[in-house]
Structures are given as structure tokens and as C-alpha cells.
Amino acid sequence: MGTAFHGPSPWPHITRAIRTRGPRRAAIAHLGQDAPTLLPLRAGDVLVVNASRAAVRAHATSPVALAHYLDAGVRVLSSPNLHANVIVTDRRAVIGSANASHSSTLAEEAVVITDDPDIVAAAGAFIDGLEVITEVDQTFLDNATAQWQIGRAVPLPGVTSRGRGDPGFLPATIPRMFVRHIVDYDPGPAEYHAWASEARRGPAGPATKYQLEWFRHDRSDSRLERGDVLLFVTADNQWLYAPAVVDSEAIAILHAHGAVGHLLRSRVDLAPIPVPDAEHTLAGLGHPHPRLRVDHRIASPSLRTALLGLWNL
Known part of the structure; x- marks a missing residue:
């Protein structure tokens, strides 16, 4: 393999490079809620992260990601002074600027991936030599969840922001659109620390216009994808809610037998419409059976456009 430079979008190369046998060690300063998608660690691996009170309150490191790794059997440690991003396998080292977050995939990042044995050894020694280490356990995780709820997101390119200004509402190209009925669900104690607090992580755009909320999805055979658009209908078929956009990859809900959660981005200024009124309007536009x-x-495609048009989108 040798030594290679990857940028400005290095995460596909990073993820591929670390899919090896044997234990991995990673020192990643900050983790987004979907970090496990980018950094697929398993039991026996070691992860050092900056999960200090300041990092968690700033929403730079997510308790959801910490809980996922702990549940997978990864040994997770917190180092409040960590600012580097280094990953070491038995044969490779990844050194660069990329935090494990969706925001990092949108920012301009750069890494060097090498199999030079001297660099691999030095990178491993760097991780092993990190000081002021705290073991992340359930008590630590509970405290981190509480700090997350107290804090607010601070826009840091590659860490908590999207690397752009206002991300807008609907994606430029909508891959899929679904009608789904709202199902009331109260998370249990085991799930609360893993994902319920993420629903309060703050707005996706200007606070007066956008909001994020959680959606539990039990159908493991038809999981949603980032960018999908959902139209929710109340259980009594009385109200149709404005579109919501899937804003995260599937996040496993602990001890829920395959259930996953997704963050949804929606507009707070779009009111629901009575289903009979929506059906009448759609029939007038050539869609008498919108289901x-x-x-x-x-x-x-024409029905999608007509549905979005109900809110002048």
C-alpha cells in the first residue's frame, strides 16, 4: 500500500482502511451521533475520545455514539485534552484532521494513510501514551447525557456544524418519499440514555424555522436512508403533517431487537392539513387516489410534487 494522502473527502478511504482483522485503536477527538457508520469498531477495540463536559455540552461528542460503542464491546476512554485524530490497526495508521461525524464528511478534511511500520508504531505509542484518561462506563454515560441536555450545539466545521450555512429543508433531489402513520412510543429506561436526549440536540437550521425530532422505525427489512422524505398521518386519519426529511443514518436502539431510530428535520412553520382537504386538493390536481x-x-413523481405543493414547497 505504501503511504497515501486523501482529501478533501477522506472518510471512504478511512473506513475502508480500518476494516481489518485484529484489534484497532483510535484516538478521535469528537464523535457525531452517526460516528459508528464512519468508524466501525467492534469488541476488543479501544477508542479514546474527548468526552469532556465542555465537548459534550457543545454537542461535539455525542452520548449516542458513546453508548453504541460501549454496547458493541469497545473499550471507550475519555481524554479531555485530546484534539488529534489517529487510528491504528495492526498494519496501518490513519493520521489527519477528520472527526467521526457527518459534519466531517461535508467539511474539507485531509488524512494520510500509511503502512510504514515506524509510523504505525509511533502512532500506536501516541495513543497508548495519552494521559488524563477516564473510563467511559454507564455512570459516565448518564452524566454525559445530562450534560448534553444542558448544553447547545456550537457550530464548528467538521465537528458539529454541517460545513455549510443554512442546510435548507428539502434535499435538491428527493430519493424516496413515504406516507407513514404516527405511532406513539414512550422510550424505556434502557433506551433513554442511548438516544432520547439526541432529540433535544437543537435545530438543524435557524432556530425559528427548523427542528429535529426522533422517529423510531421497527421495520428492519425496509430501513430509511438519509434524504428520504416522510409525510406523517395521524392514527385516526384526520391530519396530514408537513414533510420531514431523514437527517441521519439508522441508529440502533439498544436492547430493542432490531429497532432503529432516525433524526428527522422539519419546518416548524408548516401547519398540518386535514386529510379530507388534502385528498380533495390532490384529486383536483389529477390524483384522485393518493392513498x-x-x-x-x-x-x-407528479404525486410527490403535488403533495409538496400542499405547503407551497
């Missing part, structure tokens, strides 16, 4: 009372994927 708003049945959960399904909306395949018709």
Missing part, C-alpha cells in the same frame, strides 16, 4: 390513509412508498 394517504395507507403506509406506502410514493413512486409517482
Whole structure:
């Protein structure tokens, strides 16, 4: 392999490089809630992260990600002075600027990946030599969740922001659109620390316009993807809610037998519409059977456009 430089979008190269046998060690300053997608660690691996009170309160390191790694059997340690991003396998070292977050995939990052044995050894010694280390256990995780709820997101490119200004509402190209009925769900204690606090992490855009909320998804055979658009209907088929956009990869809910959660981005200024009124309007636009009372994927491009038009989107 040798030594290679990767930028400005290095994460696909990082993820591929660390998919090796044997234990991995990673020192990653900050973790987004979807870090496990980028940094797939397993039992026996070691992860050092800056999960200090300041980092968690700033929403730079997510308790959701910490909980995921702990549940997977990864040994997780916190170093409040950590600012580097280094990953070491038995044969490779990854050294660069990239935090494990979706924001990092949008920022301009750079890493060097090498199999030079001297550099691999030095990178491993760096991780092993980190000082002021605290073991992340359930008590630590509970405290981190409380700090997350107290704090607020601070926009740091590659850490907590999206590397852009206002991310907008709907994606430029909508990959899929679904009608789903709202199902009331109260998270249990085991799930609360893993993901319920993430629903309060703050708005996706200007606070007066956008909000983030959680959606639990039990259908493991048809998982949602980032960018999918959902139209929610109340259980009594009385109200149709404005579109919400899936804003995260699937996040496993601990001890929930395959259930996952997604963050949804929505507009707080768009009011729900009575389902009969929506059906009447859509019929006038050439869609007499929009099937708003049945959960399904909306395949018709013209129906998608008509539905978005109900809110002038």
C-alpha cells in the first residue's frame, strides 16, 4: 500500500482502511451521533475520545455514539485534552484532521494513510501514551447525557456544524418519499440514555424555522436512508403533517431487537392539513387516489410534487 494522502473527502478511504482483522485503536477527538457508520469498531477495540463536559455540552461528542460503542464491546476512554485524530490497526495508521461525524464528511478534511511500520508504531505509542484518561462506563454515560441536555450545539466545521450555512429543508433531489402513520412510543429506561436526549440536540437550521425530532422505525427489512422524505398521518386519519426529511443514518436502539431510530428535520412553520382537504386538493390536481390513509412508498413523481405543493414547497 505504501503511504497515501486523501482529501478533501477522506472518510471512504478511512473506513475502508480500518476494516481489518485484529484489534484497532483510535484516538478521535469528537464523535457525531452517526460516528459508528464512519468508524466501525467492534469488541476488543479501544477508542479514546474527548468526552469532556465542555465537548459534550457543545454537542461535539455525542452520548449516542458513546453508548453504541460501549454496547458493541469497545473499550471507550475519555481524554479531555485530546484534539488529534489517529487510528491504528495492526498494519496501518490513519493520521489527519477528520472527526467521526457527518459534519466531517461535508467539511474539507485531509488524512494520510500509511503502512510504514515506524509510523504505525509511533502512532500506536501516541495513543497508548495519552494521559488524563477516564473510563467511559454507564455512570459516565448518564452524566454525559445530562450534560448534553444542558448544553447547545456550537457550530464548528467538521465537528458539529454541517460545513455549510443554512442546510435548507428539502434535499435538491428527493430519493424516496413515504406516507407513514404516527405511532406513539414512550422510550424505556434502557433506551433513554442511548438516544432520547439526541432529540433535544437543537435545530438543524435557524432556530425559528427548523427542528429535529426522533422517529423510531421497527421495520428492519425496509430501513430509511438519509434524504428520504416522510409525510406523517395521524392514527385516526384526520391530519396530514408537513414533510420531514431523514437527517441521519439508522441508529440502533439498544436492547430493542432490531429497532432503529432516525433524526428527522422539519419546518416548524408548516401547519398540518386535514386529510379530507388534502385528498380533495390532490384529486383536483389529477390524483384522485393518493392513498394517504395507507403506509406506502410514493413512486409517482407528479404525486410527490403535488403533495409538496400542499405547503407551497
